[in-house]
Amino acid sequence: MNVAQHKKIKILLIDSDDMVRIYFRDIFWVHGRSDTYEITMASSIEEAEKKIIDKETKPDTIFLDVMMTSPGGRSGNDEQIKKNLSFVERIKKDKDMSSIKIIIFSNKKEESIKEEASKLGADGFLVKGELMPKDIIDFTDKIHEHNN
Amino acid sequence: MNTIIKIENVNLWYDKGKPIEVHALKNIDISIEKGDYAAFFGPSGCGKTSMLYAISGIDRFQEGKVLINDRDISGLTNQELAIFRQTGIGIVFQQFNLVPSLSVLKNVALPMLFVGVSSVKAEIEAQKLIKRLGLEKYADRYPYELSGGQQQRVGIARALANNPPIIIADEPLGNLDSVSAKIVLEFLKELNEKDGRTVIMVTHEAWSLRDVKTIFYMKDGAVTSIEKSEKGSVASSLSKKLYEQLSIKDEALGEALGKGSQEERLSARVLANFLLRGYSMDEIKRFESFVNDRFDSKIDNKEFRELINKPFKEGGVGLWKKKAEKVTIYLEGIIDKRKDVEHIFSIIEKNPELSILDEVAGIRNWLIEGYTGKLSPQQITSFDQVVSDRIRGFIPANKIVEILDLSTNKFGVGLSFRAAQLIAEKLELILNENNSESEPSPSNTFEKTL
Numbered sequence: 001m002n003v004a005q006h007k008k009i010k011i012l013l014i015d016s017d018d019m020v021r022i023y024f025r026d027i028f029w030v031h032g033r034s035d036t037y038e039i040t041m042a043s044s045i046e047e048a049e050k051k052i053i054d055k056e057t058k059p060d061t062i063f064l065d066v067m068m069t070s071p072g073g074r075s076g077n078d079e080q081i082k083k084n085l086s087f088v089e090r091i092k093k094d095k096d097m098s099s100i101k102i103i104i105f106s107n108k109k110e111e112s113i114k115e116e117a118s119k120l121g122a123d124g125f126l127v128k129g130e131l132m133p134k135d136i137i138d139f140t141d142k143i144h145e146h147n148n
Numbered sequence: 149m150n151t152i153i154k155i156e157n158v159n160l161w162y163d164k165g166k167p168i169e170v171h172a173l174k175n176i177d178i179s180i181e182k183g184d185y186a187a188f189f190g191p192s193g194c195g196k197t198s199m200l201y202a203i204s205g206i207d208r209f210q211e212g213k214v215l216i217n218d219r220d221i222s223g224l225t226n227q228e229l230a231i232f233r234q235t236g237i238g239i240v241f242q243q244f245n246l247v248p249s250l251s252v253l254k255n256v257a258l259p260m261l262f263v264g265v266s267s268v269k270a271e272i273e274a275q276k277l278i279k280r281l282g283l284e285k286y287a288d289r290y291p292y293e294l295s296g297g298q299q300q301r302v303g304i305a306r307a308l309a310n311n312p313p314i315i316i317a318d319e320p321l322g323n324l325d326s327v328s329a330k331i332v333l334e335f336l337k338e339l340n341e342k343d344g345r346t347v348i349m350v351t352h353e354a355w356s357l358r359d360v361k362t363i364f365y366m367k368d369g370a371v372t373s374i375e376k377s378e379k380g381s382v383a384s385s386l387s388k389k390l391y392e393q394l395s396i397k398d399e400a401l402g403e404a405l406g407k408g409s410q411e412e413r414l415s416a417r418v419l420a421n422f423l424l425r426g427y428s429m430d431e432i433k434r435f436e437s438f439v440n441d442r443f444d445s446k447i448d449n450k451e452f453r454e455l456i457n458k459p460f461k462e463g464g465v466g467l468w469k470k471k472a473e474k475v476t477i478y479l480e481g482i483i484d485k486r487k488d489v490e491h492i493f494s495i496i497e498k499n500p501e502l503s504i505l506d507e508v509a510g511i512r513n514w515l516i517e518g519y520t521g522k523l524s525p526q527q528i529t530s531f532d533q534v535v536s537d538r539i540r541g542f543i544p545a546n547k548i549v550e551i552l553d554l555s556t557n558k559f560g561v562g563l564s565f566r567a568a569q570l571i572a573e574k575l576e577l578i579l580n581e582n583n584s585e586s587e588p589s590p591s592n593t594f595e596k597t598l
Contacts, residue, residue: 018227019227019231022227022231023231023235023264026228026231026232026235026236027235029217029219030216030217030232030236030312030313031313032150032152032182032217032313034217034218034219128264129264129265129266129269130265130266130269131265131269132260132265132273132310132311133235133310133311
């Protein structure tokens with residue numbers, strides 16, 4: 001079932017792991033959902049910001065790896081997580097951007113991070129290792145039900 | 149219905165431009181609809197398996213396109229192909245291809261780990277699949293403890309691991325008895341009808357087309373005709389005459405090749421797949437042809453070693469020098485010991501009552517070469533007896549690993565499972581030519597243990 005018949009829903013995945021980016025994007029393709037979703041990818045917050053401000057590539061929903069490393073940084077350290085979470089805050093405080101859904105998509109499952117992300121306005125929290133490939137599509141369908 | 153797989157003018161050659169060139173797929177131009185249950189049907193060597201390899205991105209074809217959901221997979225990078233194979237398609241193999249050192253549960257969970265699912269979650273999901281296939285009580289068993297039918301059900305569970313929309317089954321019934329084959333056919337039907345998955349089967353057996361909705365008839369690398377129908381009616385409408393014709397062609401091919409050379413080809417393929425695991429299809433095919441040349445004495449061991457060491461671009465296989473040496477020694481051992489086995493067979497033929505234990509002792513050292521433990525006198529006696537009984541056909545090929553692995557107080561030989569498996573593989577390779585009457589086929593058993 002297509003969530004939207006005419007306009008594709010734009011999803012932006014921000015993840016520094018290239019295998020995860022390919023995996024996430026191609027799950028939608030192999031399950032025949034490319035007519036519903038347009039998946040774009042960014043390997044850093046900086047790259048993502050360029051896509052967000054461009055009207056053509058502005059996403060409806062962002063999946064963000066909160067553990068993501070920025071170039072030269074170390075994965076999963078507190079400073080890195082804080083920086084990635086501040087991106088959530090920036091989007092949610094910007095009136096032109098706040099409608100973009102942000103799903104935290106990472107391997108971190110500590111409640112404190114989940115709470116923090118939620119406080120900043122994140123719309124969902126997914127733990128990569130707990131998801132089967134198809135679960136990602138089912139979740140994405142669910143959060144876009146109203147677009148139907 | 150939507151097209152899920154579109155194959156446009158695909159041509160695939162192995163060893164293109166070389167004297168041993170094979171044009172495996174010729175101008176293939178077909179579509180498979182989402183939710184179809186399709187079969188590629190034809191005699192051995194018609195290109196059926198090459199077709200599956202092209203669809204699943206295992207073989208890179210030189211011309212044409214294979215579109216999956218409108219995307220051409222010939223342009224995918226290796227990383228993209230790897231992910232496609234892990235999530236887009238589930239493959240069920242004739243030889244099961246289970247990892248012998250992993251339990252049933254872990255075999256099924258393995259593809260999930262490859263895509264980043266945590267081991268805890270993977271085992272929970274694997275358990276569900278095992279239950280679906282009716283294998284709950286075998287979850288902690290190892291593949292060698294299961295029958296062929298049970299192993300194939302594990303193979304199906306593993307193919308379903310990442311919930312792929314396409315299931316590909318390569319001669320899935322080839323190693324099964326009729327009861328197990330029927331169960332597997334029921335599962336394939338269920339995956340198509342209940343789950344809505346697209347199922348594609350390769351087969352040369354007409355009876356296995358029972359539930360198929362589309363048949364692609366293949367011959368000499370080309371699709372010669374397509375038959376589409378509603379469930380069940382295709383198989384029943386399949387002309388008996390056609391099947392008989394195909395069977396006759398199979399037999400005729402066997403006669404043309406000569407029985408011996410056919411078996412040699414088979415063992416060359418088994419060897420190639422075993423020794424060159426992880427190499428490309430082109431490298432394996434070329435290696436196989438050199439093994440055949442060596443079996444036929446067209447080349448000597450020195451030439452063989454040089455050929456497999458020579459870079460691929462220069463017509464060789466490109467094995468490292470040390471690997472080439474090791475492989476050559478391994479192959480020469482097989483050739484040499486096959487002569488010993490021929491001698492043993494001639495003794496039995498003249499006088500079936502005569503003991504062959506002395507002759508068996510002569511091949512024992514080669515069989516246990518590389519075994520790091522030390523065999524006790526009791527183990528040696530049991531070992532020779534097991535090998536002798538196998539040569540005489542008293543023990544079927546599929547029981548050898550079990551007996552070698554069984555503890556000595558239970559009348560086994562008491563070897564580790566891995567050692568038992570390697571020794572059984574070597575034994576079947578040297579018996580390959582000589583005991584074609586035995587059941588099941590030795591070469592199949594060897595492949596099962598890979």
